[in-house]
Amino acid sequence: MRHFAFRRFMNVFMTVLCGVALVAAFIPLISVLYLVISKGAAGLSWDFFTQLPKPVGEEGGGIGNALVGTLYMVGLACLMGLPVGVGAGVFLAERGDGTVGKTVRFVAEVLSGVPSIVIGIVAYAMVVIPMRHFSALAGSVALAIMIVPYLACSTEELIRVVPTSLREASLALGVTNWRTSLLVILRTAMTGVVTACLLAVARVAGETAPLLFTALNNQYWNVSPVQPTASLTVAIYNYAISPYEDWHAKAWTAALVLLMLVGLLNLTSRVLTRNRLKGAR
Amino acid sequence: MNALASSAPDSAPAVAAGAAIATPKVEVQKLNVWFAKNHAVKDTSLAVQVHTVLAVIGPSGCGKSTFLRALNRMHDLVPVARVTGKVLVDGQDLYTREVDPVLLRRRVGMVFQRPNPFPTMSIEENVAAGLVLNGISGNHAEVVERSLRKAALWDEVKDRLGHAATSLSGGQQQRLCIARALAIEPEVLLMDEPASALDPIATAKIEELIHELKEHYTIIIVTHSMQQAARVSDHTAFFYMGELVEMGATEQIFTNPKERRTEDYVTGKFG
Numbered sequence: 001m002r003h004f005a006f007r008r009f010m011n012v013f014m015t016v017l018c019g020v021a022l023v024a025a026f027i028p029l030i031s032v033l034y035l036v037i038s039k040g041a042a043g044l045s046w047d048f049f050t051q052l053p054k055p056v057g058e059e060g061g062g063i064g065n066a067l068v069g070t071l072y073m074v075g076l077a078c079l080m081g082l083p084v085g086v087g088a089g090v091f092l093a094e095r096g097d098g099t100v101g102k103t104v105r106f107v108a109e110v111l112s113g114v115p116s117i118v119i120g121i122v123a124y125a126m127v128v129i130p131m132r133h134f135s136a137l138a139g140s141v142a143l144a145i146m147i148v149p150y151l152a153c154s155t156e157e158l159i160r161v162v163p164t165s166l167r168e169a170s171l172a173l174g175v176t177n178w179r180t181s182l183l184v185i186l187r188t189a190m191t192g193v194v195t196a197c198l199l200a201v202a203r204v205a206g207e208t209a210p211l212l213f214t215a216l217n218n219q220y221w222n223v224s225p226v227q228p229t230a231s232l233t234v235a236i237y238n239y240a241i242s243p244y245e246d247w248h249a250k251a252w253t254a255a256l257v258l259l260m261l262v263g264l265l266n267l268t269s270r271v272l273t274r275n276r277l278k279g280a281r
Numbered sequence: 282m283n284a285l286a287s288s289a290p291d292s293a294p295a296v297a298a299g300a301a302i303a304t305p306k307v308e309v310q311k312l313n314v315w316f317a318k319n320h321a322v323k324d325t326s327l328a329v330q331v332h333t334v335l336a337v338i339g340p341s342g343c344g345k346s347t348f349l350r351a352l353n354r355m356h357d358l359v360p361v362a363r364v365t366g367k368v369l370v371d372g373q374d375l376y377t378r379e380v381d382p383v384l385l386r387r388r389v390g391m392v393f394q395r396p397n398p399f400p401t402m403s404i405e406e407n408v409a410a411g412l413v414l415n416g417i418s419g420n421h422a423e424v425v426e427r428s429l430r431k432a433a434l435w436d437e438v439k440d441r442l443g444h445a446a447t448s449l450s451g452g453q454q455q456r457l458c459i460a461r462a463l464a465i466e467p468e469v470l471l472m473d474e475p476a477s478a479l480d481p482i483a484t485a486k487i488e489e490l491i492h493e494l495k496e497h498y499t500i501i502i503v504t505h506s507m508q509q510a511a512r513v514s515d516h517t518a519f520f521y522m523g524e525l526v527e528m529g530a531t532e533q534i535f536t537n538p539k540e541r542r543t544e545d546y547v548t549g550k551f552g
Binding site: 163165166167168169170171172173174175176179180183184187188190 | 353355358383384385386387388390391393395397398399400401410411414415416458461462465
């Protein structure tokens with residue numbers, strides 16, 4: 001009986017402990033959301049999304065150019081990074097058991113752990129110095145370098161869990177190896193791969209360090225790949241370190257916009273990956 | 282080991298007399314398969330006549346599935362597998378450099394132990410998969426209907442061709458996989474225990490189907506069930522420890538086997 005009472009006590013105790021851990025994990029999350037929304041929501045307006053920034057002291061003005069800059073550079077980074085990342089992942093899963101595969105996997109794992117500021121320096125050396133000035137291209141190269149290893153590793157894992165029986169089914173129909181890889185294996189893993197892509201994009205969309213000395217900043221609209229470009233994250237940084245009250249408010253609102261953007265990406269991944277077929281399990 | 286199909290003419294009246302004289306559809310000569318150092322199939326020779334059903338029986342691990350998979354070069358996928366000997370389809374050896382395993386597999390179709398429809402595709406897309414994935418254009422709807430009818434599945438799915446293949450029951454999924462294999466019009470159909478994951482009613486449907494398919498295809502079926510072998514096949518081959526022990530007309534194997542080991546197995550003394 002004593003043992004039973006002890007077990008019952010331990011059971012309750014451990015359950016309470018897990019509950020406490022859960023609450024502890026939620027506190028930072030809730031406080032981030034609460035702070036950003038409470039301090040940023042007031043500044044939201046149509047102008048904030050569409051206007052250029054105004055000098056200190058002047059009313060109004062927005063971060064339209066930074067929003068466009070972030071979307072533009074992230075888009076450019078996707079064009080470069082997504083195909084390479086997914087392709088590398090497919091290669092690692094299908095042919096990754098040789099020396100080349102092992103080396104590529106090792107490099108990818110190391111790269112995905114490299115601090116983003118280091119990647120910023122690399123992009124600075126690779127793109128900014130030869131071009132002799134800061135540019136959107138340099139910023140998106142830095143972001144693409146961050147996307148590739150992350151995406152390669154997650155794509156490989158997603159493809160490796162596709163059952164061998166599907167590969168056999170395809171090959172037994174007389175389908176070539178590469179068509180099987182792309183049209184059967186990758187397609188089966190597609191739900192996961194799309195999610196991984198969006199998460200990778202959401203991750204780099206929130207990066208500041210790789211953009212600081214690659215894309216720099218810009219007070220005006222810019223969609224030229226060779227010109228310095230504003231971004232949400234760098235705008236938040238500049239507003240936040242300034243000594244002016246109204247710029248601090250703008251930093252909070254810009255942070256809220258960034259959060260909404262990342263949230264939207266996550267939501268999109270959910271919608272896109274719903275099964276289109278009736279009766280699917 | 283000279284147990285050719287033609288050695289038992291009297292007990293298999295279903296086989297046309299002329300077929301025994303013609304070149305066998307599939308002929309295996311001294312086939313050996315190794316997985317690394319494990320000698321899984323040993324020095325096997327046999328022949329299968331056109332439009333007949335050969336059942337391959339034997340205890341688990343006797344090499345019967347390995348043997349079957351050698352017939353459409355599925356072992357090419359396994360790096361440690363090594364195959365020697367000849368497999369002739371219509372007199373042409375599959376294991377020569379000139380033969381493209383991809384094209385070969387379109388002539389020698391395969392149905393697996395567990396139903397493996399493509400989960401991202403609808404019923405219709407699954408049947409047409411062999412055509413679509415190979416980039417073959419044409420009237421797929423017609424091929425889909427014809428294949429589903431041949432696989433005796435059409436009436437059950439004709440109103441929901443766009444539904445997910447995974448929404449079907451296990452037995453229906455297996456018939457769908459048979460329809461998918463038939464859509465690319467193979468000449469030989471390999472079946473690796475196609476009913477082992479199915480209930481008795483679904484099994485009966487698959488067996489009935491094999492009877493019908495025999496008119497147009499040459500079928501080699503691996504099975505755990507001796508009753509099933511007796512019901513569906515014209516000839517039976519008994520494998521034990523990687524060796525082909527005996528092959529003959531199904532009736533003879535089950536009623537009057539020549540080898541002691543065959544008799545022990547079919548009478549249930551081991552296995």
